[in-house]
Amino acid sequence: EASAKIIDGKAVAKQIRDEITAEVSRMKDAIGVVPGLAVILVGDRKDSATYVRNKKKACDSVGINSFEVHLPEDSSEHEVLKFISGFNDDPSIHGILVQLPLPSHMNEQNVLNAVSLEKDVDGFHPLNIGRLAMRGREPLFVPCTPKGCIELLHRYDIDIKGKKAVVIGRSNIVGMPAALLLQREDATISIVHSRTKNPEKITKQADIIISAVGQPNMVRGSWIKPGAVIIDVGINPVEDAKSPRGYRLVGDVCYEEACQVASAITPVPGGVGPMTIAMLLSNTVSSAKRAHNFQ
Ligand code: NDP
Structure with a gap:
């Protein structure tokens, strides 16, 4: 039977939006x-x-x-x-x-x-990415989707420091910055991409997997170490005659199988997706605070 804890991105995102609402009104009242x-x-x-x-x-x-x-x-x-x-x-x-x-x-x-x-709240400016990659430098903004993944780990008290983390995918907007962020959090990272041989051998060693590929159900239960934490960024439409739209959304990870093996997992939808937008709001508020020197 399934044992993985569900990482509820929708609920966490709601909590973050509530925190942001309070910050926005505090700032408006003060300045x-x-x-x-x-x-x-x-x-x-x-x-x-x-x-x-x-x-x-x-x-x-x-x-x-x-x-x-x-x-x-x-x-x-x-x-x-x-x-x-x-x-x-x-x-x-x-x-x-x-x-x-x-x-x-x-x-x-x-x-x-x-x-x-x-004003680069998406964090895609090459200088922000460059600073993210460099020790001792601070980016003004971190890309929203990977930032949301890390925030989920933090809010669920999942240790990153010293853990083996595997990121599947190396895009500029998700995979690469996710790997940089995990490294900043003192994880030891491996990156799996389309040319990687035997990806399952690498993922099987991971304590934490972040998958950002765009391939439905690619990561099988057998790819996962027992007790690993799975953050599934993928949003993939698959045909579903029972759905009114004719399709439904699934992640990169075979959810049913992963639930048997992992200790915690994000669902799709309702995992990383809502966090991305919450991080965009958070970056925007940080930017306004910085512009007006408001703490
Ligand atoms: P890209 O298509 O830009 O990148 C996909 C990455 O996956 C590439 O690095 C590619 O490798 C790698 N890849 C492709 N096929 C395989 C394979 N068979 N095995 C291993 N690696 C593979 O996608 P994005 O990073 O933009 O998005 C990834 C997924 O995340 C998509 O499903 C997208 O919809 C979703 N997404 C979700 C967001 C959210 O808010 N939840 C936000 C952004 C994206 P290579 O570099 O070798 O080509």
């Missing part, structure tokens, strides 16, 4: 400043539009001002850069988020580089 987040969406991808809508709703729910710019698919990179530059100069904006992916005719690097370091 009259309301944190502001600007979101730039280009094109008509449905998933991106959903993410942006959810981010706006989340801002509303904690009292953060949000500003959305929605540009048509055929906009020029120059237009996007103009908006970024305007937000960089606007003191009522403390965070700027460019919803990825951008249309293919735009250079993602140019666009991300244009976001002011002080």
